[in-house]
Each structure stands twice: as C-alpha cells, then as structure tokens.
Amino acid sequence: MSVSNLKYKEIMKKMRSEDEDERRYIANLLGEIKKEEGIKPLIHLLFDTSPAVQEAAADSLVKIGTKKVVREIIPLLRSEDASLRNIAVEILEGIGEKAIEPLSSLLQDKDHDIRKFACDILGNIGSSKAINSLIPLLNDQHINVACAAAEALGNIKNKKATQALIEALKGRKWLTYNAIEALGKIGDTRAIKPIAQFLFKDDPLISFASVKALGEIGDPEGAEYLLPLLGSDTFNKEVIKALAKIAKKNGKKKIFSFIKNKIKIDLLKKFLKDPDPEVRKSAIYLAGIIKDKKTVPLLIPLLSDNEQDIWEEVVKALLEINPELDYLTVELEEKIKQTLEIFLYDNDEKLRVAADRALRKLSRMAGEN
Known part of the structure; x- marks a missing residue:
C-alpha cells in the first residue's frame, strides 16, 4: 500500500485500528508524507500503548521537523509520564536547530525542571546558537539548572563560553565541578x-x-x-x-x-600492572615516549594481555624504544608479526613505515634460521 493510493481519511481511520502493526505502518507513512496535517495524529500516537508505535510516531515527527512540531511537542515536557517526557526530549533533539528558539524561551520558565530540560536539550542539540541564551543560566538560583547550563555549554564545545565558565568556577561547589568538566570539553x-x-x-x-x-x-x-x-x-x-x-x-x-x-621507571612499572586497561594503555604509551630500554622487560609480558588494543599499544611502544625488535623470542615474534601486519594499514605513516621495516627484518631473521 503506497501513499499515492491511500487517501488521507483512510490513513486516519487505520490509525485507530486495533492491529498494532497497522498503527505502526500509519505512523511511518505519515512521516513519509511529511504534511503538517499529520502532526496532531502523530502526537496522538505518542500516547499509544505500543512502544513500537510510539517510536514510529516520534521518528515521523522528527522527519516532518517543522516549528509547528516543536510548538506541539514542548507541552509534553510538562507531562506526569516520564516516558512521554523522554520521547518529547528525543523528538526535540532530533529536530535540532529549528527547536532552539522555542526552547530558549523555556529557559525563563518558572518551573526549574522545565528550565533544566531546556538546558539539557539545547546542549545535546549542540549548536552555538544557544550559547548566549544558556550563559545567564549559570547564575540560576536553582543549582540543578545552573549545572545543566554548564554541562550544556560543555557539550556545545564553543570557546565563546569559556570566560563565563571560568567565572562560574568561583561559585557553588557543584557548579564548579560542572564548569571544570565543561571547560575540559571545550579545550x-x-x-x-x-x-x-x-x-x-x-x-x-x-x-x-x-x-x-x-x-x-x-x-x-x-x-x-x-x-x-x-x-x-x-x-x-x-x-x-x-x-x-x-x-x-x-x-x-x-x-x-x-x-x-x-616519570620514574618504578612508578611506570606499577601502572603497567594496573587492573584498569586505560591506565595500562596510558602507561604503555608514555613508555614509548620515554624510550628507556629498561621498560622493555616490563612491556614484554603485556604482549600476552587478553585485550588486543593493549598488546597492539605494546608493539607500538616497543617499535619506539627499539625499532629493530632484537630482544624477542620466536613465540613473541609470531604474535608481533600479526600486529605489525595490521599496522601496515594504519593512518599513521610513521607507524606504517616502522611496521614494514620490522616485518622485513623478522622475515630475514626467519630465513637465516
């Protein structure tokens, strides 16, 4: 059944069908038609008992994506139903920049929850057009709103917000925390x-x-x-x-x-054995920068790490410390060869060259034996 041979009145009739699949089909179809007459029926389907129908209706509203959709969806942010509020948030975020102006007006709302919702959505939309509206909210009397504004500015990642966030560091504890995080994201x-x-x-x-x-x-x-x-x-x-x-x-x-x-080798040794893989990877990377051959015996055991990205990082570090790889056992050579072959296709030209050179040497050594 196509849009062309299905009249609009028939669509409205099928929308009330007891068949969930039929209602979901209609919700999807209204998104394909992209007519504003479909907005209210789609909003009605957001209240459907079927999550699949709700999702289809939400997707279609995003596809229509007009300011009228935004105006109709915003009142749902005040719903007592948390799942419906979440759907409204997803729709507004999906529509993106067209929702910024109406959402910015909510930053002055008397309800602090609505102000916070608006901050969250604007931050997730991520447009710099919202910065000037969000900055004053750093001084909001409600701490959750101020923190949400800081987080939103961090998500937008625009340096225009830097000075305001630096000023916010002098404020309340939780705002200081969120402002620091935001400044880190902005860079x-x-x-x-x-x-x-x-x-x-x-x-x-x-x-x-x-x-x-x-x-x-x-x-x-x-x-x-x-x-x-x-x-x-x-x-x-x-x-x-x-x-x-x-x-x-x-x-x-x-x-x-x-x-x-x-960075002392003894300290690095401790981090190379850390249970946190991110700590191990960081320590391995720094070992490759320091290029101290004393770290080689510390790195070799990590070639048996269960995580592939760990031992790949080890091979990179070993190439930095000693490109000749002349300290490997036969068993380790085989494992390293596999990793070096992967590196031949890496975006880093220097790594590709080093891997190629090491592979050639290992092949020569194998031939000599």
Missing part, C-alpha cells in the same frame, strides 16, 4: 591556569575533575601542573591518563621535554 587553553588552582583543593571530586579536564584540553602547559601529582596515591592514575592524552594531542617530541626524567 580552550585560557582555562588551564584557572582549572589548575583546583588540583590541590581538599575536595577530591573537584581535584579529579581538574586532572581530567587538563588532559582533555591537551596542552603541554597542563602537563606542568599535573606532573607534581604523580607522587599522589589518590590521583596518580588519573594523572597518567591525562599525560597520555596530552602527549597524543601534541606529538611525542613536543611532550618529551615535559616528562623526561620526571
């Missing part, structure tokens, strides 16, 4: 020093957020503030992950001067 280097002042605060939650944010900003200046925390049992794992992120964003040579002689 503006102007935020490094203001964030760094929270590294040594009494509140570990704020300090953790600061370490992570400096890693996400990814500038070598942040590494200078992080290195003193390597001796901390509380933060050293997060610091290792942050330093690895900074290194990856800036290239090995640029970051080497910051970490040379500052």
